[in-house]
Amino acid sequence: MKFAVLAFPGSNCEMDLYNAIKDIIKEDVELVSYKHDSLAGFDAVLIPGGFSYGDYLRSGAIARFSPIIPALQDFAKSGKPVLGICNGFQILTEAGLLPGSLQKNVSAKFICKTEPLVVNNNHSMFSSEYKAGQLIDLPIAHGDGNYYCDQATLRDLVANDQIVFKYQNNPNGSVDNIAGITNKQGNVLGMMPHPERAVEAVLGSDDGKGVFQSIVNHIKSRGVIYE
Amino acid sequence: MALAKVYVNYKKSILNPEAEAVHKALKRLGYSDVEDVKLGKYFELTVADGKTKAELDAEINEICDKLLANYNMENYHYEIVETEAAQ
Numbered sequence: 566m567k568f569a570v571l572a573f574p575g576s577n578c579e580m581d582l583y584n585a586i587k588d589i590i591k592e593d594v595e596l597v598s599y600k601h602d603s604l605a606g607f608d609a610v611l612i613p614g615g616f617s618y619g620d621y622l623r624s625g626a627i628a629r630f631s632p633i634i635p636a637l638q639d640f641a642k643s644g645k646p647v648l649g650i651c652n653g654f655q656i657l658t659e660a661g662l663l664p665g666s667l668q669k670n671v672s673a674k675f676i677c678k679t680e681p682l683v684v685n686n687n688h689s690m691f692s693s694e695y696k697a698g699q700l701i702d703l704p705i706a707h708g709d710g711n712y713y714c715d716q717a718t719l720r721d722l723v724a725n726d727q728i729v730f731k732y733q734n735n736p737n738g739s740v741d742n743i744a745g746i747t748n749k750q751g752n753v754l755g756m757m758p759h760p761e762r763a764v765e766a767v768l769g770s771d772d773g774k775g776v777f778q779s780i781v782n783h784i785k786s787r788g789v790i791y792e
Numbered sequence: 793m794a795l796a797k798v799y800v801n802y803k804k805s806i807l808n809p810e811a812e813a814v815h816k817a818l819k820r821l822g823y824s825d826v827e828d829v830k831l832g833k834y835f836e837l838t839v840a841d842g843k844t845k846a847e848l849d850a851e852i853n854e855i856c857d858k859l860l861a862n863y864n865m866e867n868y869h870y871e872i873v874e875t876e877a878a879q
Contacts, residue, residue: 622833623862630859659862666864673809713806713865738807 566784567593569607571637571653573628574599577615578650578761585761586611590777599631608784609646610637612653614706614759624667624709625655634660646690646780647753651707654745654755663748663755664722665714667707671738675708679769681733682744682758689729689747690783691754694775701772703758705736710757712739712746725749730756794839796852798870800861801832835860838875848872 568586572579579596586594597604599617604610617628628634641647641662649657657663670676679702684695695701714722719741722728730745737757745756760773802808811831818826837855839848852870861868 622859626859626862658864666862668806668865669809671807671809673813711807715805715864 566608566781567595567606569595569597569604569610571610571612571633572596572598573615573617573631573656575615575617575619575628576613576652578613578652578759579615581759581761582611582613582650585764585773585777589764589774590781592781597633599628599633602632602636604633604636604640607640607645609648609780610640612637612647612649612656613761614651614653617652617656620652620709623655623659624652625657625659628652628656629659638662641748641753644750644752646783648691648776648780649753649755650759650761651710651757654757655709657753657755662753663746664718665712665740665746667709667757668711668713669709670707670711670736675706676710676736677704677706678736679704679763680736680744680758683731683733684729685731686726686729688726689751689754689779691747691776691779692729693779693782695779700733701775702763702770703760703773704762704769705758707737707757710739711737712743712757714740721749722746727751729754730758793841793875794843794848795873795875796835796837796839796848796870797873798835798837798852798856798860798868799832800835800856800866800868801830802865803867806865832866833860845872 570582655667684699687695687697727747731742735742747754760776763770763773811829815829856868
Protein backbone atom coordinates (compact mmCIF):
# COMPACT_ATOMS: atom_id res chain seq x y z
CA MET A 566 0.00 0.00 0.00
CA LYS A 567 1.09 3.58 -0.55
CA PHE A 568 0.99 6.60 1.74
CA ALA A 569 1.06 10.22 0.60
CA VAL A 570 2.67 12.77 2.91
CA LEU A 571 1.54 16.29 1.99
CA ALA A 572 4.06 19.11 2.25
CA PHE A 573 3.06 22.77 2.53
CA PRO A 574 5.36 25.78 2.76
CA GLY A 575 6.22 25.79 6.46
CA SER A 576 5.50 22.12 7.16
CA ASN A 577 8.27 20.68 9.31
CA CYS A 578 7.27 17.12 10.20
CA GLU A 579 6.95 15.67 6.71
CA MET A 580 10.31 13.86 6.88
CA ASP A 581 9.48 12.41 10.30
CA LEU A 582 6.30 10.97 8.80
CA TYR A 583 8.17 9.77 5.74
CA ASN A 584 10.70 8.03 7.99
CA ALA A 585 8.01 6.48 10.17
CA ILE A 586 6.28 4.91 7.17
CA LYS A 587 9.36 3.93 5.16
CA ASP A 588 11.75 2.71 7.84
CA ILE A 589 9.48 1.61 10.68
CA ILE A 590 6.17 0.57 9.12
CA LYS A 591 7.96 -0.46 5.91
CA GLU A 592 5.34 0.60 3.39
CA ASP A 593 5.60 2.76 0.28
CA VAL A 594 5.44 6.49 0.87
CA GLU A 595 5.77 9.58 -1.28
CA LEU A 596 5.96 13.30 -0.49
CA VAL A 597 3.26 15.25 -2.34
CA SER A 598 3.59 19.00 -2.85
CA TYR A 599 0.73 21.31 -1.90
CA LYS A 600 0.87 22.48 -5.52
CA HIS A 601 -0.33 19.14 -6.90
CA ASP A 602 -3.97 18.55 -7.66
CA SER A 603 -4.25 14.77 -7.55
CA LEU A 604 -3.94 12.00 -4.97
CA ALA A 605 -4.58 9.18 -7.44
CA GLY A 606 -2.79 5.95 -6.58
CA PHE A 607 -2.56 6.54 -2.83
CA ASP A 608 -4.27 4.46 -0.15
CA ALA A 609 -3.86 6.89 2.73
CA VAL A 610 -2.92 10.56 3.15
CA LEU A 611 -0.91 12.03 6.02
CA ILE A 612 -0.84 15.78 6.71
CA PRO A 613 2.20 16.79 8.72
CA GLY A 614 2.73 19.25 11.53
CA GLY A 615 4.58 22.51 11.28
CA PHE A 616 3.63 26.08 10.59
CA SER A 617 2.11 26.16 7.12
CA TYR A 618 2.20 29.72 5.80
CA GLY A 619 3.76 30.80 9.08
CA ASP A 620 0.41 30.29 10.86
CA TYR A 621 -0.53 33.68 9.37
CA LEU A 622 -4.16 34.68 9.92
CA ARG A 623 -4.99 31.41 11.76
CA SER A 624 -3.19 28.06 11.89
CA GLY A 625 -4.10 26.18 8.71
CA ALA A 626 -6.32 28.94 7.33
CA ILE A 627 -4.22 29.65 4.24
CA ALA A 628 -2.98 26.10 3.56
CA ARG A 629 -6.65 25.15 3.42
CA PHE A 630 -6.90 26.93 0.06
CA SER A 631 -3.89 25.17 -1.51
CA PRO A 632 -4.26 23.46 -4.91
CA ILE A 633 -4.06 19.99 -3.29
CA ILE A 634 -7.09 20.58 -1.01
CA PRO A 635 -9.91 19.73 -3.50
CA ALA A 636 -8.15 16.41 -4.19
CA LEU A 637 -7.85 15.86 -0.43
CA GLN A 638 -11.57 16.57 0.02
CA ASP A 639 -12.44 14.03 -2.72
CA PHE A 640 -10.03 11.52 -1.19
CA ALA A 641 -11.69 11.93 2.22
CA LYS A 642 -15.13 11.59 0.66
CA SER A 643 -14.10 8.27 -0.91
CA GLY A 644 -13.68 6.81 2.58
CA LYS A 645 -9.93 6.28 2.51
CA PRO A 646 -7.88 7.15 5.60
CA VAL A 647 -6.72 10.75 6.10
CA LEU A 648 -4.61 11.60 9.15
CA GLY A 649 -3.75 15.19 10.08
CA ILE A 650 -1.24 15.70 12.87
CA CYS A 651 -0.83 19.01 14.73
CA ASN A 652 -0.87 21.64 11.96
CA GLY A 653 -2.44 18.89 9.83
CA PHE A 654 -5.33 18.74 12.33
CA GLN A 655 -5.67 22.53 12.13
CA ILE A 656 -5.77 22.38 8.33
CA LEU A 657 -8.48 19.68 8.45
CA THR A 658 -10.72 21.79 10.71
CA GLU A 659 -10.18 24.88 8.55
CA ALA A 660 -11.01 22.82 5.45
CA GLY A 661 -14.26 21.68 7.02
CA LEU A 662 -13.23 18.02 7.06
CA LEU A 663 -13.39 17.90 10.86
CA PRO A 664 -15.70 19.80 13.23
CA GLY A 665 -14.48 22.42 15.71
CA SER A 666 -11.32 24.51 15.82
CA LEU A 667 -7.96 24.65 17.52
CA GLN A 668 -7.52 27.81 19.55
CA LYS A 669 -4.62 29.15 21.61
CA ASN A 670 -3.47 27.06 24.52
CA VAL A 671 -5.11 28.27 27.70
CA SER A 672 -1.67 29.13 29.12
CA ALA A 673 -0.87 31.19 25.97
CA LYS A 674 2.41 29.24 25.90
CA PHE A 675 3.85 26.92 23.27
CA ILE A 676 3.99 23.51 24.94
CA CYS A 677 6.62 20.97 23.89
CA LYS A 678 6.66 17.82 26.04
CA THR A 679 5.54 14.22 26.19
CA GLU A 680 1.98 13.74 27.38
CA PRO A 681 0.11 10.61 28.47
CA LEU A 682 -2.96 9.95 26.32
CA VAL A 683 -5.90 7.63 26.85
CA VAL A 684 -7.07 5.58 23.88
CA ASN A 685 -10.76 6.44 24.10
CA ASN A 686 -11.85 4.43 21.07
CA ASN A 687 -9.86 1.49 19.75
CA HIS A 688 -12.19 0.51 16.94
CA SER A 689 -11.30 3.33 14.58
CA MET A 690 -9.13 2.63 11.54
CA PHE A 691 -6.38 4.61 13.31
CA SER A 692 -6.40 2.99 16.73
CA SER A 693 -7.16 -0.73 16.34
CA GLU A 694 -3.62 -1.62 17.42
CA TYR A 695 -4.30 -0.28 20.91
CA LYS A 696 -6.42 -1.58 23.74
CA ALA A 697 -9.44 0.45 24.80
CA GLY A 698 -8.40 2.68 27.69
CA GLN A 699 -4.71 2.04 27.04
CA LEU A 700 -2.33 4.78 28.19
CA ILE A 701 0.23 5.85 25.60
CA ASP A 702 2.94 8.52 25.72
CA LEU A 703 3.17 10.88 22.74
CA PRO A 704 4.97 14.20 22.34
CA ILE A 705 2.97 17.37 21.85
CA ALA A 706 4.44 20.56 20.38
CA HIS A 707 1.91 23.31 19.78
CA GLY A 708 0.77 26.80 20.61
CA ASP A 709 -2.75 26.43 19.18
CA GLY A 710 -3.79 22.98 20.40
CA ASN A 711 -6.77 23.86 22.52
CA TYR A 712 -9.63 22.01 20.83
CA TYR A 713 -12.88 23.92 20.89
CA CYS A 714 -16.37 23.00 19.74
CA ASP A 715 -19.82 23.96 20.97
CA GLN A 716 -21.86 21.68 23.23
CA ALA A 717 -24.07 20.34 20.41
CA THR A 718 -20.98 19.32 18.42
CA LEU A 719 -19.46 17.69 21.50
CA ARG A 720 -22.64 15.67 22.04
CA ASP A 721 -22.38 14.46 18.42
CA LEU A 722 -18.70 13.57 18.85
CA VAL A 723 -19.52 11.47 21.91
CA ALA A 724 -22.67 9.89 20.42
CA ASN A 725 -20.83 8.86 17.24
CA ASP A 726 -17.74 7.69 19.12
CA GLN A 727 -15.54 10.18 17.24
CA ILE A 728 -13.18 10.95 20.13
CA VAL A 729 -10.20 8.65 19.60
CA PHE A 730 -7.56 10.10 21.95
CA LYS A 731 -7.93 12.10 25.17
CA TYR A 732 -5.30 13.77 27.32
CA GLN A 733 -4.89 12.27 30.76
CA ASN A 734 -3.76 15.64 32.17
CA ASN A 735 -5.27 18.25 29.86
CA PRO A 736 -2.26 20.44 28.96
CA ASN A 737 -3.93 23.06 26.77
CA GLY A 738 -7.56 23.55 27.82
CA SER A 739 -9.18 21.34 25.16
CA VAL A 740 -12.91 20.69 25.50
CA ASP A 741 -13.51 17.28 27.13
CA ASN A 742 -9.70 16.64 27.18
CA ILE A 743 -9.85 15.97 23.44
CA ALA A 744 -6.51 15.19 21.77
CA GLY A 745 -7.81 13.54 18.59
CA ILE A 746 -11.14 13.16 16.79
CA THR A 747 -12.45 11.60 13.61
CA ASN A 748 -15.14 12.80 11.27
CA LYS A 749 -18.54 11.14 11.49
CA GLN A 750 -17.61 8.56 8.83
CA GLY A 751 -14.50 7.66 10.83
CA ASN A 752 -11.97 7.91 8.00
CA VAL A 753 -10.50 11.32 8.81
CA LEU A 754 -8.53 11.67 12.05
CA GLY A 755 -7.05 14.88 13.41
CA MET A 756 -4.78 14.79 16.45
CA MET A 757 -2.49 17.33 18.10
CA PRO A 758 0.07 14.85 19.55
CA HIS A 759 2.81 13.55 17.24
CA PRO A 760 2.78 9.75 16.79
CA GLU A 761 5.51 10.04 14.12
CA ARG A 762 7.90 11.37 16.76
CA ALA A 763 7.40 8.24 18.85
CA VAL A 764 7.99 5.28 16.55
CA GLU A 765 11.18 3.76 17.98
CA ALA A 766 12.72 3.35 21.40
CA VAL A 767 15.62 5.65 20.56
CA LEU A 768 13.08 8.51 20.24
CA GLY A 769 11.92 7.89 23.81
CA SER A 770 8.75 5.98 22.95
CA ASP A 771 7.37 3.81 20.19
CA ASP A 772 3.77 4.23 21.33
CA GLY A 773 2.95 6.15 18.13
CA LYS A 774 3.66 3.22 15.82
CA GLY A 775 0.21 1.78 16.48
CA VAL A 776 -1.51 4.69 14.69
CA PHE A 777 0.25 3.95 11.41
CA GLN A 778 0.08 0.16 11.83
CA SER A 779 -3.68 0.46 12.43
CA ILE A 780 -4.06 2.26 9.08
CA VAL A 781 -2.05 -0.46 7.31
CA ASN A 782 -4.10 -3.20 8.97
CA HIS A 783 -7.31 -1.45 7.96
CA ILE A 784 -6.28 -1.13 4.31
CA LYS A 785 -4.92 -4.66 4.08
CA SER A 786 -7.92 -6.20 5.82
CA ARG A 787 -10.10 -4.84 3.04
CA GLY A 788 -8.24 -7.18 0.71
CA VAL A 789 -8.74 -5.00 -2.29
CA ILE A 790 -7.69 -1.53 -3.16
CA TYR A 791 -10.58 0.94 -3.22
CA GLU A 792 -10.72 1.92 -6.92
CA MET B 793 -11.83 53.07 -4.68
CA ALA B 794 -13.51 51.83 -1.58
CA LEU B 795 -11.80 50.97 1.67
CA ALA B 796 -13.30 48.14 3.70
CA LYS B 797 -12.24 48.14 7.34
CA VAL B 798 -12.78 44.66 8.69
CA TYR B 799 -12.66 43.86 12.41
CA VAL B 800 -12.43 40.22 13.51
CA ASN B 801 -12.63 39.26 17.14
CA TYR B 802 -13.23 36.21 19.29
CA LYS B 803 -16.73 35.26 20.34
CA LYS B 804 -17.53 35.79 24.01
CA SER B 805 -17.41 32.06 24.73
CA ILE B 806 -13.82 31.81 23.47
CA LEU B 807 -10.94 32.35 25.85
CA ASN B 808 -8.45 34.94 24.69
CA PRO B 809 -5.30 34.35 26.73
CA GLU B 810 -3.37 37.02 24.81
CA ALA B 811 -5.93 39.68 25.71
CA GLU B 812 -5.82 38.48 29.32
CA ALA B 813 -2.03 38.83 29.36
CA VAL B 814 -2.31 42.39 28.03
CA HIS B 815 -4.99 43.16 30.60
CA LYS B 816 -2.78 41.90 33.42
CA ALA B 817 0.14 43.96 32.12
CA LEU B 818 -2.05 47.08 32.13
CA LYS B 819 -2.99 46.38 35.73
CA ARG B 820 0.67 46.04 36.65
CA LEU B 821 1.26 49.41 35.02
CA GLY B 822 -1.35 50.90 37.30
CA TYR B 823 -4.30 51.21 34.90
CA SER B 824 -6.64 49.56 37.36
CA ASP B 825 -9.69 51.21 35.78
CA VAL B 826 -9.33 49.16 32.56
CA GLU B 827 -12.03 46.56 33.06
CA ASP B 828 -11.69 44.48 29.93
CA VAL B 829 -9.34 44.06 27.00
CA LYS B 830 -10.24 42.57 23.65
CA LEU B 831 -7.53 41.67 21.19
CA GLY B 832 -8.51 40.75 17.67
CA LYS B 833 -7.52 41.43 14.09
CA TYR B 834 -8.02 44.44 11.86
CA PHE B 835 -7.85 44.39 8.06
CA GLU B 836 -8.01 47.15 5.47
CA LEU B 837 -9.12 45.97 2.06
CA THR B 838 -8.80 48.44 -0.78
CA VAL B 839 -11.27 47.47 -3.47
CA ALA B 840 -11.42 48.77 -7.03
CA ASP B 841 -14.45 50.76 -8.18
CA GLY B 842 -17.18 49.21 -10.27
CA LYS B 843 -19.37 47.48 -7.72
CA THR B 844 -22.64 48.68 -6.24
CA LYS B 845 -22.89 48.96 -2.46
CA ALA B 846 -24.88 45.71 -2.35
CA GLU B 847 -22.34 43.86 -4.48
CA LEU B 848 -19.51 45.17 -2.35
CA ASP B 849 -21.33 44.10 0.83
CA ALA B 850 -21.82 40.63 -0.61
CA GLU B 851 -18.16 40.39 -1.59
CA ILE B 852 -16.81 41.54 1.78
CA ASN B 853 -19.13 39.15 3.64
CA GLU B 854 -17.99 36.30 1.41
CA ILE B 855 -14.31 37.16 2.03
CA CYS B 856 -14.88 37.25 5.78
CA ASP B 857 -16.83 33.98 5.85
CA LYS B 858 -14.36 32.19 3.62
CA LEU B 859 -11.03 33.39 4.93
CA LEU B 860 -10.73 36.30 7.34
CA ALA B 861 -12.87 34.89 10.17
CA ASN B 862 -13.50 31.40 11.49
CA TYR B 863 -17.17 31.28 12.45
CA ASN B 864 -16.48 28.63 15.10
CA MET B 865 -14.48 31.04 17.20
CA GLU B 866 -14.80 34.51 15.74
CA ASN B 867 -17.22 37.26 14.82
CA TYR B 868 -16.58 40.06 12.38
CA HIS B 869 -17.99 43.39 11.37
CA TYR B 870 -16.85 45.91 8.82
CA GLU B 871 -17.39 49.40 7.54
CA ILE B 872 -16.89 50.65 4.02
CA VAL B 873 -15.49 54.12 3.40
CA GLU B 874 -14.88 55.84 0.12
CA THR B 875 -11.26 56.84 -0.31
CA GLU B 876 -10.25 60.31 -1.48
CA ALA B 877 -9.68 59.22 -5.05
CA ALA B 878 -13.32 58.26 -5.35
CA GLN B 879 -14.69 61.53 -4.04
